[in-house]
Amino acid sequence: MWGVRPLCFVKVRRRTSEKQGDRAEADVVGLWGLAAMSANEVRFGGLWSARWQRSAKPGGDNRRLRGKETGMTRFMRRKMPVVVVGAITLAAASAVYAEQPMQADLSAKVAELEAKVSSLEGANSQRVKDTQATIDAVLSDADQHSKLMASGMAGAGRDEKGFYIAGNGFEIRPMIGLQFENITNFGQNRKNGENDIENGFQLTRTRFGLSGFIADPHLSYMFQWGSDINGGMTLLDAVVMYNFADAWTFKVGQFKDLATTEGLVDWNKQLASQRSLVNQLLGTPDGVSGRVQGAGLIYGTDTDKYRVEAAFHDGVGSANTSFQDNGATHWGASARADFMINGNWKDRMDLTARTLSEDLFAVGVGGDITEGDNILVYKLSADVQYEMKSGLTLYAALLGAIADQRNVGNDGSTFNWGGLVQAGYNLSEELQVFGRLDLTKFEDDVTVASGDTEDTFYEITAGVNYFLGKNGGANNNAKITLDVTWLPNGAPGAQAYQSILGGSTDNEVVVHGSFVLAL
Secondary structure, X not given: OEEEEEEEEEEEEXXXXXXXXXXXXXXXXXXXXXXXXXXXXXXXXXXXXXXXXXXXXXXXXXXXXXXXXXXXXXXXXXXXXXXHHHHHHHHHHHHHHHHXXXXXXXXXXXXXXXXXXXXXXXXXXXXXXXXXXXXXXXXXXXHHHHHHHHOOOOEEEEEOOEEEEEEOOEEEEEEEEEEEXXXXXXXXXXEOOEEEEEEEEEEEEEEEEEEEEEOEEEEEEEEEEEEOOOOOEEEEEEEEEEEOOOOEEEEXXXXXXXXXXXXXXXXXXXXXXXXXXXXXXXXXXXHHHHEEEEEEEEEOXXXXXXXXXXXXXXOOOOOOOOOOOOOOOOEEEEEEEEEEEEOOHHHHOOOOOOOOOOOEEEEEEXXXXXXXXXXXXXXXXXXXXXXXXXXXEEEEEXXXXXXXXXXXXXXXXXXXXXXXXXXXXXXOOOEEEEXXXXXXXXXXXXXXXXXXXXXXXXXXXXXXXXXXXXXHOOHHHEEEEEEEEEEOOOOOOOEOOOOEOOOOOOOEEEEEEEEEEEO
């Protein structure tokens, strides 16, 4: 904003002297000013002045008188005061002129800031209302859940054990699992004296089931069905347990035999893709053949350092049979005792050391006796398990089986034995390497399909586990296993779960690429 302000000041005086008589003097001072109002204020100003004199002498004419002083002396003596007054007046005029638009601009800015503050206060007030509404909703929901839990209606959710559905006096935990594999098998001199290679995909296991409690957490159950290699849904486990005293639990139904720890550990918590050959031959075999029907008694709690279990049943392999003798088995009994030197019991049933809460050191012994037509079979095992939180896992076992033949041409007893040692180590949170060596020693030679005989069978396995999820967080619930098994003396016969075809005492190599999903 620009403005020009002219100003004029007049000073009149009268002087009397002998020479000049009366004299009138008029000083006229003119001012001009130019001012600009903006972010930076600029002012320009100027001043001009003049003097008129008129004298009146007695008897003389009136005329303009000119002074005799020099320009400098006249300016210093006469005009300097006028200049100072003019400059002051110009500055004051400019300040007054500039103040008006400045005040208007400041007023506009103040009004704008007031509007913004008002807007922010309104928005903040709305945020406070929204936050309070959210807090109220969360508190209401928590209160509702507390009431439901107090009345036994806890709803559904997920905890360290998995998913659950809970209600008034009951709990249901669903179980789902599958193992899908690509398998390659090489057999030397297996088919008519020639080498043979087989490759293909296989749905080795499909599992689903339910577990939980009824009426009281002391009364628990577990049901599991499975479809294995040849298809067809089969009942695997159906067991009910009642904890009737602090350390005593009674169980009935269909469940796994107690002979070996490896056989009791779930399929997805094994170190390799499949259980060992020696366990399949002398211990607790996979699938239905490793189940029994009967009743058992368990002594021990989660805080005890020992646990003892015994069961009376219809014999190994009696799963899904009637109460009548089926010819293969008549009756059986099994027992085991485990001692926890260090660690906790949930880690005992995991051979991968993936979810350790502390280092584990445990030992156990187990056995089974089953009577069938003209035979009585005793199975014995002893094992030691050591696992470290650093990622090291070690497991070793000795197994033995005594077969007492009766009323047949070759009456007598045979003692077959074997053992295994395996180790694994976590290279990272996702990657684990492992190796296993086991052997089975028969007292008598075994004749295979090719006509050859052998009494000692080795199994050498090496592989890696890759655990899925962020930082391998899925652990044994979702993993990929790649392992290679070498049987330098072949196998005594085909073993479906291990993908062993047998038929020769020469080299056999099996490669498993396995995907596991278990919830």
